[in-house]
Amino acid sequence: MQLFILTAALLALISFGYGVGRRRALAVAGPNLRSLHSLPRYHGYLVALWCGLPALAVVAAWLAFEPSLLHALVIGALPADLAQLSDERLALAYNEVRNVARYGHPASSDSIAEAARHYASLRQTMFLSVAAIAVALAVAGLAAARARIHAGLRARNRVESIVSIFLIAASTVAIFTTIGIVLSLVFESLRFFQMVPVTEFLFGTSWSPQMAIREDQVGSSGSFGAVPLFAGTMLIAGIALAVAVPLGLLAAIYMSEYAAPKFRSVVKPLLEVLAGIPTVVYGFFAALTVAPFIRDLGAKLGLSVASESALAAGLVMGIMIIPFVSSLSDDVISAVPHSLREGAYGLGATKSETIKQVVLPAALPGIVGSILLAASRAIGETMIVVMAAGLAANLTANPLEAVTTVTTQIVTLLVGDQEFDSPKTLAAFALGLALFGITLALNGIALRIVNKYREKYD
Amino acid sequence: RDQIRVVGSSTVYPFTTAVAEQFGKGGKFKTPVVESTGTGGGMKLFCSGVGPDFPDLTNASRRIKSSEVEFCAKNGVADIVEMKIGYDGIALANSKKAKRVHFTRNHLFLALAKDVPQGGKLVPNPYTMWNQIDPSLPAAKIEVLGPPPTSGTRDSFNEMVMEGGCKSNADMKALNLDDKAHAKACMTIREDGGYVEAGENDNLIVQKLDANPAAVGVFGYSYLEQNADKIQGSFIDGIEPTFDTIASGKYPVSRAMFVYAKKAHVGQIPGIKEFLAEYTSEKAWGKTGYLSDKGLVPMVDAERKEWATKINGLENLKM
Amino acid sequence: MNTANTNGTAKVRSRGLEVFYGEKQALFGVDLDIRSGEVTALIGPSGCGKSTFLRCINRMNDLVDGAKVNGSLTLDGDDIYHREVDVVQLRAKVGMVFQKPNPFPKSIYDNVAYGPRIHGMAADQAELDEIVMTSLEKAGLLGEVKDRLQESGTGLSGGQQQRLCIARAIAVEPEVILMDEPCSALDPIATAKVEELIDELRDNYTIVIVTHSMQQAARVSQRTAFFHLGKLIEMGDTEQIFTNPQQPLTQGYITGRFG
Amino acid sequence: MNTANTNGTAKVRSRGLEVFYGEKQALFGVDLDIRSGEVTALIGPSGCGKSTFLRCINRMNDLVDGAKVNGSLTLDGDDIYHREVDVVQLRAKVGMVFQKPNPFPKSIYDNVAYGPRIHGMAADQAELDEIVMTSLEKAGLLGEVKDRLQESGTGLSGGQQQRLCIARAIAVEPEVILMDEPCSALDPIATAKVEELIDELRDNYTIVIVTHSMQQAARVSQRTAFFHLGKLIEMGDTEQIFTNPQQPLTQGYITGRFG
Amino acid sequence: MTESTQLIRSSDTRTAAQIAASHLKRRHAAERRFKAIGLSAVVVAMTFLGLLLFTILGNGLSAFTQTYVKLDVTLSPELLGIGEQRTAEALATADYGGVIKDAMYKRFPAAQSRAEKREVAGLISSGADMALRKALAANPELIGTTQTFWLVADDTVDMAIKGYTSRQTGQEGNRLSDKQLGWLAELEADGGVTRRFNSILFSSGDSREPELAGLWGSVVGSVFSLLITLAVSFPLGVATAIYLEEFAPKNKWTDLIEVNINNLAAVPSVVFGLLGLAVFLNFLGMPRSAPLVGGLVLALICLPTIIIAGRAALKAVPPSIREAAAGLGASKLQVVTDHVLPLAMPGILTGTILGMAHALGETAPLLMIGMVAFIVDIPASPLDPSAVLPVQVYLWADSPERAFVERTSAAIIVLLIFLAAMNLGAILLRKKFERRW
Ligand SMILES: Nc1ncnc2c1ncn2[C@@H]1O[C@H](COP(=O)(O)OP(=O)(O)OP(=O)(O)O)[C@@H](O)[C@H]1O
Ligand SMILES: Nc1ncnc2c1ncn2[C@@H]1O[C@H](COP(=O)(O)OP(=O)(O)OP(=O)(O)O)[C@@H](O)[C@H]1O
Numbered sequence A: 001m002q003l004f005i006l007t008a009a010l011l012a013l014i015s016f017g018y019g020v021g022r023r024r025a026l027a028v029a030g031p032n033l034r035s036l037h038s039l040p041r042y043h044g045y046l047v048a049l050w051c052g053l054p055a056l057a058v059v060a061a062w063l064a065f066e067p068s069l070l071h072a073l074v075i076g077a078l079p080a081d082l083a084q085l086s087d088e089r090l091a092l093a094y095n096e097v098r099n100v101a102r103y104g105h106p107a108s109s110d111s112i113a114e115a116a117r118h119y120a121s122l123r124q125t126m127f128l129s130v131a132a133i134a135v136a137l138a139v140a141g142l143a144a145a146r147a148r149i150h151a152g153l154r155a156r157n158r159v160e161s162i163v164s165i166f167l168i169a170a171s172t173v174a175i176f177t178t179i180g181i182v183l184s185l186v187f188e189s190l191r192f193f194q195m196v197p198v199t200e201f202l203f204g205t206s207w208s209p210q211m212a213i214r215e216d217q218v219g220s221s222g223s224f225g226a227v228p229l230f231a232g233t234m235l236i237a238g239i240a241l242a243v244a245v246p247l248g249l250l251a252a253i254y255m256s257e258y259a260a261p262k263f264r265s266v267v268k269p270l271l272e273v274l275a276g277i278p279t280v281v282y283g284f285f286a287a288l289t290v291a292p293f294i295r296d297l298g299a300k301l302g303l304s305v306a307s308e309s310a311l312a313a314g315l316v317m318g319i320m321i322i323p324f325v326s327s328l329s330d331d332v333i334s335a336v337p338h339s340l341r342e343g344a345y346g347l348g349a350t351k352s353e354t355i356k357q358v359v360l361p362a363a364l365p366g367i368v369g370s371i372l373l374a375a376s377r378a379i380g381e382t383m384i385v386v387m388a389a390g391l392a393a394n395l396t397a398n399p400l401e402a403v404t405t406v407t408t409q410i411v412t413l414l415v416g417d418q419e420f421d422s423p424k425t426l427a428a429f430a431l432g433l434a435l436f437g438i439t440l441a442l443n444g445i446a447l448r449i450v451n452k453y454r455e456k457y458d
Numbered sequence B: 001r002d003q004i005r006v007v008g009s010s011t012v013y014p015f016t017t018a019v020a021e022q023f024g025k026g027g028k029f030k031t032p033v034v035e036s037t038g039t040g041g042g043m044k045l046f047c048s049g050v051g052p053d054f055p056d057l058t059n060a061s062r063r064i065k066s067s068e069v070e071f072c073a074k075n076g077v078a079d080i081v082e083m084k085i086g087y088d089g090i091a092l093a094n095s096k097k098a099k100r101v102h103f104t105r106n107h108l109f110l111a112l113a114k115d116v117p118q119g120g121k122l123v124p125n126p127y128t129m130w131n132q133i134d135p136s137l138p139a140a141k142i143e144v145l146g147p148p149p150t151s152g153t154r155d156s157f158n159e160m161v162m163e164g165g166c167k168s169n170a171d172m173k174a175l176n177l178d179d180k181a182h183a184k185a186c187m188t189i190r191e192d193g194g195y196v197e198a199g200e201n202d203n204l205i206v207q208k209l210d211a212n213p214a215a216v217g218v219f220g221y222s223y224l225e226q227n228a229d230k231i232q233g234s235f236i237d238g239i240e241p242t243f244d245t246i247a248s249g250k251y252p253v254s255r256a257m258f259v260y261a262k263k264a265h266v267g268q269i270p271g272i273k274e275f276l277a278e279y280t281s282e283k284a285w286g287k288t289g290y291l292s293d294k295g296l297v298p299m300v301d302a303e304r305k306e307w308a309t310k311i312n313g314l315e316n317l318k319m
Numbered sequence C, D: 001m002n003t004a005n006t007n008g009t010a011k012v013r014s015r016g017l018e019v020f021y022g023e024k025q026a027l028f029g030v031d032l033d034i035r036s037g038e039v040t041a042l043i044g045p046s047g048c049g050k051s052t053f054l055r056c057i058n059r060m061n062d063l064v065d066g067a068k069v070n071g072s073l074t075l076d077g078d079d080i081y082h083r084e085v086d087v088v089q090l091r092a093k094v095g096m097v098f099q100k101p102n103p104f105p106k107s108i109y110d111n112v113a114y115g116p117r118i119h120g121m122a123a124d125q126a127e128l129d130e131i132v133m134t135s136l137e138k139a140g141l142l143g144e145v146k147d148r149l150q151e152s153g154t155g156l157s158g159g160q161q162q163r164l165c166i167a168r169a170i171a172v173e174p175e176v177i178l179m180d181e182p183c184s185a186l187d188p189i190a191t192a193k194v195e196e197l198i199d200e201l202r203d204n205y206t207i208v209i210v211t212h213s214m215q216q217a218a219r220v221s222q223r224t225a226f227f228h229l230g231k232l233i234e235m236g237d238t239e240q241i242f243t244n245p246q247q248p249l250t251q252g253y254i255t256g257r258f259g
Numbered sequence E: 001m002t003e004s005t006q007l008i009r010s011s012d013t014r015t016a017a018q019i020a021a022s023h024l025k026r027r028h029a030a031e032r033r034f035k036a037i038g039l040s041a042v043v044v045a046m047t048f049l050g051l052l053l054f055t056i057l058g059n060g061l062s063a064f065t066q067t068y069v070k071l072d073v074t075l076s077p078e079l080l081g082i083g084e085q086r087t088a089e090a091l092a093t094a095d096y097g098g099v100i101k102d103a104m105y106k107r108f109p110a111a112q113s114r115a116e117k118r119e120v121a122g123l124i125s126s127g128a129d130m131a132l133r134k135a136l137a138a139n140p141e142l143i144g145t146t147q148t149f150w151l152v153a154d155d156t157v158d159m160a161i162k163g164y165t166s167r168q169t170g171q172e173g174n175r176l177s178d179k180q181l182g183w184l185a186e187l188e189a190d191g192g193v194t195r196r197f198n199s200i201l202f203s204s205g206d207s208r209e210p211e212l213a214g215l216w217g218s219v220v221g222s223v224f225s226l227l228i229t230l231a232v233s234f235p236l237g238v239a240t241a242i243y244l245e246e247f248a249p250k251n252k253w254t255d256l257i258e259v260n261i262n263n264l265a266a267v268p269s270v271v272f273g274l275l276g277l278a279v280f281l282n283f284l285g286m287p288r289s290a291p292l293v294g295g296l297v298l299a300l301i302c303l304p305t306i307i308i309a310g311r312a313a314l315k316a317v318p319p320s321i322r323e324a325a326a327g328l329g330a331s332k333l334q335v336v337t338d339h340v341l342p343l344a345m346p347g348i349l350t351g352t353i354l355g356m357a358h359a360l361g362e363t364a365p366l367l368m369i370g371m372v373a374f375i376v377d378i379p380a381s382p383l384d385p386s387a388v389l390p391v392q393v394y395l396w397a398d399s400p401e402r403a404f405v406e407r408t409s410a411a412i413i414v415l416l417i418f419l420a421a422m423n424l425g426a427i428l429l430r431k432k433f434e435r436r437w
């Protein structure tokens, strides 16, 4: 609540600063507006930024450091009987102090109650001083920025450079996310690699995490060769793409080249619904409709088909990712310059000849991009595989057998029942890291290829 | 935080949530939040520390391990109250469209182990049809849908069915393996398709059985109870999985369910004591309590009484 | 510059040709004969309907939504817009070269081989090679590209690209070649080469060329038609049109009073 | 046609101007003076660097990746490519009209008002209205659009769009107006209107116009510069260039021997 | 040119045309075939969509009604256990369940043994007392009278009435005993059973009892999460797209960012959950199970989609617009904010919709941050514990009770309606943008 009031006050100051800056600029300009380098509103923005940025930064810093600061201060000033507690007990006591102070729980002893009062008053004092500093900074920033307004001030350039700093910062979020992902995987992965050699993990061909769950149990030792998982991922993603790419591409071609605009404007969003259906639905569909169908069909043909087959999961996943191919390819096909089509028609090519031999090659980079996105989605999918392809890590290229994928294993390993520091759980992190590295490399290669292609056209 | 937080096993989840709902309806406290994270994940969260950022209770479909107790202690979670809440039977079942099966644990061991003893040594499991093991079994492909090795149910299945079957197997005894090799041979499940790791969604297994009458599924007893019109439990060693056979301990495949509470939070997070009292009340975990409606198999009266005293007295966990 | 010759007969003949784009009328009753064995130039200010007329001859306007054609237009006496006419066949007979060179994103060889392939003109690879080589030769490009037939056609310079497009067009052995401002994207040297080529091709093909540059029209064509605001104002031997135009509008345009 | 006048002083002056697009050199040491109060026409065959020169003057080439400019180019004696120059201010002084009319997809009013707004030229709405009206008036468009100022600028005809772009450019009261083939997309009537307008504007603005049409150059400009393959070949009074060119290349181009 | 070459020439021409003509039939057939294949691809994809929607609707529509049982309830103060008290507190804690049980025993006096009484009481939901509590709170005068109430039936009864479980007596495996089936038939014969719109499904939070379980909590949770997702990912995504497309020099660094963004699209969402756990919960100390954290994690997941689509949309804005604005002296930023961005907005919105649709359906990452949980209370703020719709689907799909099967499908229907509403909102917004320009 206090924080809310402070923020509101700062926001009010900021908007006030905007007004001040604008009016000041107008005053400086006098009757000739063009004597100003920048528009009055840019002067307003600049004052608002000077007023707001430092103050908000202080508040943000306070929010980030308050807990540890409070902790240090309160612990340092604990009553004697609490101060001599062992570390764990101290942590508990501090926790109780916090609960008492913040949630109003009854205190278990007088010392606690006293510490809680100390905590509360400290917290209040700190907040008030931070609030004072923030407001002072805001006012000072406002005043300083206002004082510096003159006709030649390049307010617009300044505001724009601040905005471009924000833009650059936004684009680094992707980088930081990547770093964050790597960091949140790497430590546990290292622990895993202390137990399982990297070479076994990367090149081993047997994935069988059947190890004892309890130490008093003598279970078999597991093996952690990730090759079957990556092979399974390839197989299932391959089947999915084998469904989605032809269907999606043909649908895209039909929509962009043959269909009436009205047909297209209805069908395209409808197909996009396929991507929005929760994957559980696909999972049930694959496991209860498609898989038995394939099994029965296989039995009729005299093939041995596992109840859980890569084929069933892959087929259904393929349906799910159709819109990625169809919608994005539709866009790029429509963007192929008309002159190329005319070139082919002018030679007496039929529509399909033009499409197959001229339009598609020209749209290839974009189509590859859409397939990449679809493949990304296929690689990341869990539910369908768990439900329809099982969890058995067979190293096989036979789509009629059960296989499993990396993502699926990551999820089952993470939510399983095993000890959290057993290689079984840690393997999830190593798998995540390996998958991350592999897709990163693939994307790098894909970008190169696409760039190369692109250079050839314009 | 003025709300109890529970994490842990997905198997115990239906029971703890039922208690939580009842507890919340009492109106004195907020309804506890119960997460389904798996036993291991729950333990990690539970043991990570004391304070409102950490859960107050964790569900477990097995007993806590000493390494976990140590980890807890390291993070200041020294005093833990152990609460055994009852049993969950693990049923083997198949579709009602097929005939009911009578297994012995030896059958199951021979059908599902990776290596089986034959001619005085261990050979890769040669059986593909049930009736190859015993002519009394159906002439169907061996296809068992069960939990993956990461699941607690699988662990219990290994211990009670596989190890049990293994011990009763004369050929196995004749091999005279050392303890470790013996255990390994007993507990390693085949990976050639006879056993299908079907994920943790038991409803899906039930529906798959319905669609595939040749298959046998392994899952929690409550799912069998709810779907008794579609599937039938198989006899194991002559015992059918029913509420009574499990409760009396006659049915050989059942495991204890636990909930662990953080003593340090008692009195700090409002309602923990009352929640434990609700859990251990007769109307909850009693013979005809609402938990039994949810499929929990209660302990026998004496055991219940003993645990209730221990729990409500906040007795410390002893390993 | 050639003098007008009269030995050609009307290969393409339009009578009362009208074209509408939706509501907008782009051509108003054009009567025009194009003789074989000659180069006919279409000139006129921007937007006067030159391209529109050209694109009627191989029914390229079919591709434009809402385009409608009235009147009669014949090729060798057969109605081009007859219901039964197979456009694919028509376009094989009437080739086109566009304002902006538009090679396919394929190899030089495949660019030229594309037409013969779809029309099944070569029985075997040797025959196809033969056709490709002859076409490139005729287009005056062979010398420059014979060592790199497998490189992409889009990697050539503008002038080379345009000659590649011409080679591509003549590879299907059309009877008529339509060129819509074929040199507007080219530099003077490339332009000169293309003009030379047109002059050579004229003996075997009927050529219609649209150009903005009167200099070019004067250099390459034997007959010139002047369009203005969708109407054919004047048609005659190039020399006559440029030296002694009959219509005041033509006169005004030629002498640079407008356009 | 106007005779060359000499009362103008060099508003824009280039010395040894070279422009590179990546590896490719597009201009080779161009020395050229553009005088105020006159219309200067840049002519030359396609690809000779006319647009490139034009786009240097308001640093539009900054938007092209890999474009590099050497040599000196000054506006009123100030280096245009000096590090401290604020391009935004420069472009407010040097307006531009493009080959293809490119109105913003906004209302006609907002199209014209956009420049004055971002430059803070109007203190209030009334003043802004005034500026918009005057600019439309000067561009000869007011009569046609005054009843539909709130309609979209993209709904106008090509000629109207081009005049809207001119109105938009003069609304910010630039000192120099650059026009890159402003009539190439227009029909003769629209072209005539734009040319009339250029003639009127010349008293108050320094105008540089690129054109493909020698007729147009002759009609609207007082001075003409002839470019060829990136070099400035000849520069002089328009009448002199068209009647008595000094360079054989110019002569060849004027008389239609190439281009 | 000699006459002979001309002859060869003309004969050549004829051959070429003839050859071409001879292939025409085959080529036109190929053309028709290709078009038909294209159309059938569309048809196949649409068929799958139809099949899926049909299955979901077929399974889930019945969950929108719920069985109610008519019962005459005597509201005696003794049974209610409130004696002479009439305070609100007393009324709130009164034993309504006992009253209902008593009424049921009276309705079926044949049930005498304890087991039979249990079975009788089991026909009514344990949550049926809510109706009584509400009625008495509104009108305490009713105490002491006998009133007719329509009470929520137990889920087993509901399943039988809806025909999902057998009502034939004497069958093994029935969820209702033969006696219960008999009583149910008796009730039905008296007109004491009806199916009404299932308002509970849309007004309450989760419950262990299928007949009391509702989606409102997860709907609110989804709204909170997705608002946060939108508020974070949209500005960040658009800013990134603008920077990369309009400002950044094309070099190794931007290539790196591009590869990174494409790669993030391929990272399994559960890994984003791990990231959220490490950064938002452990490092920044945000609360568990909160839509705030869920929203942030989902924002990271849909960021790549928005960026990729946004860049494509920005690329599609014709450069002539940029030149026009720059030529008037607009700064780079003004060019973008005044012209490019509004024109690219429809495309950006489309990308946002795709990303948000993905975010709406995610479960796995939420597992890591504690949102896969049983939460009864309706969240009041993004900091309160809350589930979201896909989590509810996931949890219900794994529940043993048969009645959760149809409710799972119902939850999916609600999720799809949510999706449709979201899409519609964006489409309308996009229309507005398109109209403005
Ligand atoms: N697809 C179209 N839709 C509507 N109007 C069109 C279309 N194509 C051309 N027009 C209009 O038809 C008229 C004639 O156009 P055409 O392209 O034939 O002119 P042109 O003489 O080739 O001009 P240019 O020399 O500029 O190429 C013009 O007014 C033009 O605006
Ligand atoms: N962005 C660019 N990248 C690379 N080369 C370019 C670029 N823009 C122009 N050029 C090249 O620079 C040379 C001069 O181009 P410029 O556009 O100035 O010619 P121009 O005289 O305006 O021709 P036109 O009359 O056809 O417009 C040409 O060879 C052209 O290919």
Ligand SMILES: [Mg+2]
Residues within 6 Å of the ligand: C050, C051, C052, C180
């Ligand atoms: Mg044209």
Ligand SMILES: [Mg+2]
Residues within 6 Å of the ligand: D050, D051, D052, D180
């Ligand atoms: Mg140019």
Ligand SMILES: O=P([O-])([O-])[O-]
Residues within 6 Å of the ligand: A416, A417, B008, B009, B010, B011, B012, B037, B038, B039, B040, B060, B061, B151, B152, B153
């Ligand atoms: O969820 P579980 O830990 O009981 O498998």
